Structures are given as structure tokens and as C-alpha cells.
Amino acid sequence: MEFLLRDDAQFSEEQWGKIDEVVVKTAKATLVGRKFITIYGPLGAGVQSIHVDDFDIAGQGEVGFFGDDEVAPVKTQGRRFVEIPMVYKDFYISWRDIENSKQFGLPLDLASTAGAAAICSKKEDELIFLGNAALGYEGLISVAGSTRLTKKNWQEGENSFNDIVKGLETLTAKGFVGKFALTVSPDLYMQLQRIQANTGLLESDRIKSLLDGNLYQTPVLGANKAVLVCTETQNLDLVIGQDLITGYLGSEKLNHAFRVLETILLRIKRKDAIVVFE
Structure with a gap:
């Protein structure tokens, strides 16, 4: 990966290993979308675009003795090639911190590295859930063609549980099966942390039981937002x-500049595999 120009930094392999360790650890603690969406790749830094297929309902299968009855095939309703955008954030490590580490044998302070990794991770989730209208990317919340359900007040009765049941019924009625995941904004997640009357269970635990535990929260949704997805790879990745x-990136006024980066794209193949509560 010569494009990273790591040799120019004159850092040891151990120091680069520590930087990579901090980035990975921070990303794992921050990222939400990757917890339930299937990864396609990594394809390599040089891959600049990928095809996106739109699939529609293919009808029912057939039963016959000779197999000569006409049957609608599963096929793409359209294919387009989309540029894979880059998510990135720059940070600095002071030359004084580097010299201090060398002179006294102390661990290098990588707080700025962790900060940049956290910002990149949040931006990735923003791209997944919200999209980027300016660049023409759709997210789980913003994609046209998803099912929109009016959400009731989740602080009252069994409204939250019933809303999720309705969302699951909507998806299963369309033939979606497999893994389902619900992601909510932090305020809604807090509203689910109450014991439901006559059950002795937290509302969040009741909902997790419907989803095999796949209940998540992310601040990128803002407030009062939730999205339910059938996460199988034929629907999105x-x-x-x-x-x-x-x-x-090089040296500037003796301090060293770095960039945390990635290239990612949410590929939605079945828009009707998404239910947005609003």
C-alpha cells in the first residue's frame, strides 16, 4: 500500500502497528451499520465504482411434473454503476510528542488518532443511515421506495412492541425472511428501557426477542427515528x-500530518426490505 506513504514518516513498524490498533479498536466501538449489514469486500483501494442492481418482486415459484410451465425469473430490474466515495479525517501528531516518546521510552500519545477514527466511523454510519443528498447517495432512512409507517408514542403502553410487530408483518408479507435488525435513535432507545406491565421485562428485551437480539442505537439518526431492515445480502450490503x-500526509511546521480513510458504499438492492418509522 505505497499510496499511504508510510515509509516517508520514518515511524517504526511497531509504531504503525499501534496506530492501526487504535483505529481498529475505535472503529469497532463506534460503528453500528457494520454490526448487521453484510460486508462485500474489501475490493482494494483502486476500485472506484461498483454496480448496483435493483431487484423487484419476482412472483411465485411453480410446481410441475415436467418443469415446462412459464415462470418469472429473478433478475435485475436495472443496473447502474456508482462511484465508491471516500470517508476521511486528518489529524496531527506533534513532533514534541514523538521526541518525548523516543527520549524517555514512553508510549506515543495517540489521542488524535482515536479522535480521527471516531469521526470517520460516525461519518460512515451517517452515509449508511442518512445517505448524502449532495453527492446523490441514499441511506436506509432516506431511500425512496422503502415502507413508511407512522410511529405511535413509544412511552405509552405496548406501542413500541406493536409498531415493531407491524413492521415485521409488513416485511414478512412481502416474502422477506432471515435476519432482521432494528436501529433506533438514542431517545427512542431510552424509551425502551422500561418494564412493561404484567411482563416483568424491559420493552427493549421484548423487542430483542423478536429480532434475535438485533436491536441497535446510533446518534446519527438524530431524534425520534427508527428503521427496521431485513439484512440478508440479497437485499443490501x-x-x-x-x-x-x-x-x-507529510510534515508541516515540524508536526506530522496523517489521514484516516476508507472507501465504502451502501448498496441497496431491495428498497422494500426497509421499514422506516416516522
């Missing part, structure tokens, strides 16, 4: 060209 990595 997350294309990764270059996974999160750190490159060297």
Missing part, C-alpha cells in the same frame, strides 16, 4: 474498497 487505514 456494504461495499468496501479500502477498509479503515491510516496514511501519512
Whole structure:
């Protein structure tokens, strides 16, 4: 990966290993979309675009003795090639911190590295859930063609549980089976942390039981938002060209500049596999 210019930084392999360790650890603690969306890749940093197929309902299968009855095939309703965008954030490591580490044998302070990795991770989730209208990317919340359900007040009775049941019924009625995942904004997640009368269970635990535990929260949704997805790979996946990595940008006023970057794209193949509660 010569494009990262790591040799120019004159850092040891051990120091680069520590930087990579911090980036990976921070990303795992921050990222939400990757917890339930299938990864397609990594394809390599040089891959700049990927095809996106739109699939529609293919009808029912057939039963016959000779197999000569006409049957509608499963096929794409359209294919387009979409550029894989880059998510990135720059950070600095002070030359004084580097010299301090060398002179006294202390661990290098990588707080700025962790901060940049956290910002990149949040931006990835924003791209997954919200999309980017300016660049023409759709997210789980913003994609046209998803099912929109009016959400009741989740602070009252069994409204939250009933809303999720309705969402699951909507997806299963369309033939979606497999893994389902619900992601909610932090305020809604807090509303689910109450014991439901006559059950002795938290409302969140009741909902998790419907989803095999796949209940998540993310601040990128803002407030009062939730999205339910059938996450099977035939419905959507997350294309990764270059996974999160750190490159060297050079020296500026003796301080060292770095960049945490990745190239990713949410590929939605079945828009009707998504239910948005609003």
C-alpha cells in the first residue's frame, strides 16, 4: 500500500502497528451499520465504482411434473454503476510528542488518532443511515421506495412492541425472511428501557426477542427515528474498497500530518426490505 506513504514518516513498524490498533479498536466501538449489514469486500483501494442492481418482486415459484410451465425469473430490474466515495479525517501528531516518546521510552500519545477514527466511523454510519443528498447517495432512512409507517408514542403502553410487530408483518408479507435488525435513535432507545406491565421485562428485551437480539442505537439518526431492515445480502450490503487505514500526509511546521480513510458504499438492492418509522 505505497499510496499511504508510510515509509516517508520514518515511524517504526511497531509504531504503525499501534496506530492501526487504535483505529481498529475505535472503529469497532463506534460503528453500528457494520454490526448487521453484510460486508462485500474489501475490493482494494483502486476500485472506484461498483454496480448496483435493483431487484423487484419476482412472483411465485411453480410446481410441475415436467418443469415446462412459464415462470418469472429473478433478475435485475436495472443496473447502474456508482462511484465508491471516500470517508476521511486528518489529524496531527506533534513532533514534541514523538521526541518525548523516543527520549524517555514512553508510549506515543495517540489521542488524535482515536479522535480521527471516531469521526470517520460516525461519518460512515451517517452515509449508511442518512445517505448524502449532495453527492446523490441514499441511506436506509432516506431511500425512496422503502415502507413508511407512522410511529405511535413509544412511552405509552405496548406501542413500541406493536409498531415493531407491524413492521415485521409488513416485511414478512412481502416474502422477506432471515435476519432482521432494528436501529433506533438514542431517545427512542431510552424509551425502551422500561418494564412493561404484567411482563416483568424491559420493552427493549421484548423487542430483542423478536429480532434475535438485533436491536441497535446510533446518534446519527438524530431524534425520534427508527428503521427496521431485513439484512440478508440479497437485499443490501456494504461495499468496501479500502477498509479503515491510516496514511501519512507529510510534515508541516515540524508536526506530522496523517489521514484516516476508507472507501465504502451502501448498496441497496431491495428498497422494500426497509421499514422506516416516522
